[in-house]
Amino acid sequence: MKINNYYYFLGLILVFLFTVTACLDKGKTTKVTIDSIDAEEVLTLDPDSDIFQYDGVIYKTNIDWVEELSLTKDVQIGEIKTRNATNTNFKDEMSNKLPVGAKIFSAKERGDILIVEFDNEILQYLATVEG
Numbered sequence: 590m591k592i593n594n595y596y597y598f599l600g601l602i603l604v605f606l607f608t609v610t611a612c613l614d615k616g617k618t619t620k621v622t623i624d625s626i627d628a629e630e631v632l633t634l635d636p637d638s639d640i641f642q643y644d645g646v647i648y649k650t651n652i653d654w655v656e657e658l659s660l661t662k663d664v665q666i667g668e669i670k671t672r673n674a675t676n677t678n679f680k681d682e683m684s685n686k687l688p689v690g691a692k693i694f695s696a697k698e699r700g701d702i703l704i705v706e707f708d709n710e711i712l713q714y715l716a717t718v719e720g
Contacts, residue, residue, distance in 0.1 A: 626717045629677035632685070641684035641705070641714065643667060643693060648703050648714035655702060655715045662704050662711075663695040669705075 631638050631647050639650045643666070669691040670682040684691070691707035701716045 627677070628679040628685070631717055632677055639684075639686045639712075640679075640717075641669060641687055641693075642679040642681050643703060644681060647679065647717045649717050650705075650712045650714045652715050655713050658699070658702070658713065660696040660698050660702060660704060660713060662706070663697045665692050665694050666703070667693040669693070669707075 626647055628640060628642065628647055631640055631649060640647050642648070667682050669684045669687045669689055671680070672685070672687070672689055673679060673683050674685050679685075682693070687705060688707055691705050694704040694706065696702045696704050696713070703714045703716075705712045705714060
């Protein structure tokens with residue numbers, strides 16, 4: 590029980606510090622970016638990867654911990670328009686293994702995972718980012 594109190598207290602301190610910092614930096618804007626990995630990098634590390642690109646980000650499936658998640662499809666945000674199994678020059682809504690027409694959905698529970706549905710099959714894809 591003491592550990593939970595510790596984390597609660599730590600959380601309160603962090604919220605306070607962020608609030609104070611935000612007040613001090615009023616008028617200044619800080620932009621945080623996360624660099625995404627491109628198709629070439631993903632396929633160099635794992636040539637058998639099942640990937641697609643959406644909104645400039647490469648998404649990859651067959652990740653054990655992602656497969657164990659129970660996620661709910663939200664709204665359809667796109668579909669696979671082209672398939673590119675020969676090179677690593679990817680564009681949005683392009684895949685290397687998914688068929689053209691596969692539907693892309695957001696997941697209600699997570700913003701970094703997209704759900705793809707085709708031929709009565711549902712796959713979960715995690716955004717690949719450098720970190």
